[in-house]
Amino acid sequence: MIALSLHHVSRTFAQNPRPAVDDLSLDLPAGQILALVGPSGCGKTTTLRLIAGLECPDRGKIFINGRLMASSLVFVPPERRGVGMVFQDHALFPHLTVFDNVAFGLRGKPRTQVRQTVHAMLEMVGLQALAGRYPHALSGGERQRVALARALAPRPVLVLMDEPFSSLDADMRLEMREQVRGILKEMGATVVFVTHDQEEALFMGDRLAVFREGRMEQLGTPEEIFHASTSRFVAEFMGDSDFLPGSVVHEGIHTPLGVIAQPLSLPAGTPVEIALRADDVDFVPDGQNGNAVIVERFFRGAFHVYRLRLESGEVLHAFKEHTLVLPAGMRVRARISAEHPLIVFPKRA
Numbered sequence: 001m002i003a004l005s006l007h008h009v010s011r012t013f014a015q016n017p018r019p020a021v022d023d024l025s026l027d028l029p030a031g032q033i034l035a036l037v038g039p040s041g042c043g044k045t046t047t048l049r050l051i052a053g054l055e056c057p058d059r060g061k062i063f064i065n066g067r068l069m070a071s072s073l074v075f076v077p078p079e080r081r082g083v084g085m086v087f088q089d090h091a092l093f094p095h096l097t098v099f100d101n102v103a104f105g106l107r108g109k110p111r112t113q114v115r116q117t118v119h120a121m122l123e124m125v126g127l128q129a130l131a132g133r134y135p136h137a138l139s140g141g142e143r144q145r146v147a148l149a150r151a152l153a154p155r156p157v158l159v160l161m162d163e164p165f166s167s168l169d170a171d172m173r174l175e176m177r178e179q180v181r182g183i184l185k186e187m188g189a190t191v192v193f194v195t196h197d198q199e200e201a202l203f204m205g206d207r208l209a210v211f212r213e214g215r216m217e218q219l220g221t222p223e224e225i226f227h228a229s230t231s232r233f234v235a236e237f238m239g240d241s242d243f244l245p246g247s248v249v250h251e252g253i254h255t256p257l258g259v260i261a262q263p264l265s266l267p268a269g270t271p272v273e274i275a276l277r278a279d280d281v282d283f284v285p286d287g288q289n290g291n292a293v294i295v296e297r298f299f300r301g302a303f304h305v306y307r308l309r310l311e312s313g314e315v316l317h318a319f320k321e322h323t324l325v326l327p328a329g330m331r332v333r334a335r336i337s338a339e340h341p342l343i344v345f346p347k348r349a
């Protein structure tokens, strides 16, 4: 079943002639987590606000569980859309305990049902012991879990999350990602999750929608987005890619690192660019016949990233195990070590 459907939705703000959201269409099946990702100002939050009913589209239609929520004739207010929201700042009620914060969305339900539901939610997020505490006496991660329990308690059709972990420190953010994803999956929740962080989107999303300037540039599974980017923008934004120039030859692609045997349906001689990530490139020290020089080494804990300058002038990055420490200035022989098809784009004019 499709839980959320957007049909050609657009929204332009008065002060800004460029649409914040431009002709957006997508379907989200029930039980899936969709991560909206893209650089600052690309329209992620506006999309979420349109779905929530905090903004009205200029054009297009929004359906939740098959019900028309917004169009040129219809506008269902946020409180009647059946959505739960979790924002960056948690927005808990400071004068209410954890229990009462979670119970907030269950007003009007019988007392015993409220108690049972709140306890079940607090158990799920691991906070039963803190039911009587006030928000100021919680850690950032605990507050975030209360906010999640509060959003999930009324069993919303759709959960909307806007940068929910961005106010947490790096360690806590990683921990919360895993916990929250587990909870959402356990609940079978349908979720739209906004983040500007590529890694977070790849981790959280069953599917990703990559945004650029109000438009959806690509929609796909994390693997599709990462390994089969359909545009240079997506390859660049999602994966710190370098771009190696080449040209199409009969056997594959001719590059400064030799011929890559990857057939392309482009005429021989076509100039192309190959997206390469640090795990696609390998090198060995080679003072005699090297084709590159180490420019810099970056320590990343379990591994190093080396920046290499090829004889032809291009810069590529390559991973190496942390036990191998090689100095800047060393001549090396670099090669493409990827064992998967590479992403290739016709070269931009």
Ligand SMILES: Nc1ncnc2c1ncn2[C@@H]1O[C@H](COP(=O)(O)OP(=O)(O)OP(=O)(O)O)[C@@H](O)[C@H]1O
Pocket (backbone or CB within 6 Å): 013, 014, 015, 016, 019, 020, 038, 039, 040, 041, 042, 043, 044, 045, 046, 047, 196
């Ligand atoms: N209320 C508003 N009035 C005028 N312009 C707005 C309004 N809200 C958003 N915009 C503009 O619409 C565009 C999209 O903004 P939006 O907040 O949706 O982007 P975003 O992808 O969520 O960015 P960020 O990651 O920085 O939060 C931006 O150019 C922004 O300046």
